[in-house]
Ligand SMILES: Nc1ncnc2c1ncn2[C@@H]1O[C@H](COP(=O)(O)OP(=O)(O)O)[C@@H](O)[C@H]1O
């Protein structure tokens with residue numbers, strides 16, 4: 247299982263589609279458009295931060311179990327980032343200490359069950375998409391989800407800056423699996439075919455190093 251990580255709008259879903267097609271595997275997407283709690287969270291974070299987290303945890307866990315069934319399936323966000331989101335929201339006063347404790351314990355318990363469910367606990371590779379604030383805002387505008395637009399809620403500017411800052415440290419500390427970074431300010435794999443080719447080459451190379459891709463597959 248290959249897992250993509252990165253900020254809101256970094257390009258995870260887009261790369262998941264491109265990469266799964268390239269590898270002939272399946273992409274598993276985060277539950278967003280049909281997530282009934284997400285708009286409630288953005289309208290009233292203090293009331294809904296905990297519920298949203300439980301919602302994501304439940305859905306993400308189900309996706310991981312499915313994605314682990316075959317090699318090189320692609321998951322468009324890691325379960326480890328959920329905790330980053332929730333702890334930041336808790337530090338902003340949007341969850342109580344007790345909610346954080348319940349969440350952390352539940353997450354640990356569920357992660358311990360994974361090896362029995364699917365023989366593997368961690369991803370084979372984490373691919374982290376790095377974006378600057380300006381690039382992520384371009385993507386968020388382009389995608390156009392109302393509740394993510396700072397024009398509709400100016401507090402999102404600080405929220406996004408804080409998340410970006412925490413993501414840097416999160417990636418440095420991440421050690422559950424091999425990892426690699428892609429600079430999405432420099433490599434635009436959606437609009438520029440040459441950049442897409444380069445990104446896929448970088449990923450193939452990393453998969454080959456990890457013996458997750460055979461030589462004949464890398465020559466495709
Ligand atoms: N490298 C890129 N260049 C241009 N547009 C991009 C790029 N990556 C993503 N986008 C666009 O930005 C929006 C958010 O991308 P998405 O893949 O949904 O991000 P994520 O899953 O990380 O939130 C989409 O409209 C997508 O087409």
Ligand SMILES: Nc1nc2c(ncn2[C@H]2C[C@H](O)[C@@H](COP(=O)(O)O)O2)c(=O)[nH]1
Pocket residue numbers: 252253254255256258276278284287295298299302323327328329331332335394
């Ligand atoms: N509070 C949280 N919000 C989360 C979490 N995971 C995702 N999200 C939000 C952020 C975006 O608005 C939306 C989809 O994320 P993308 O990066 O795929 O655009 O959901 C979370 O764990 N907590």
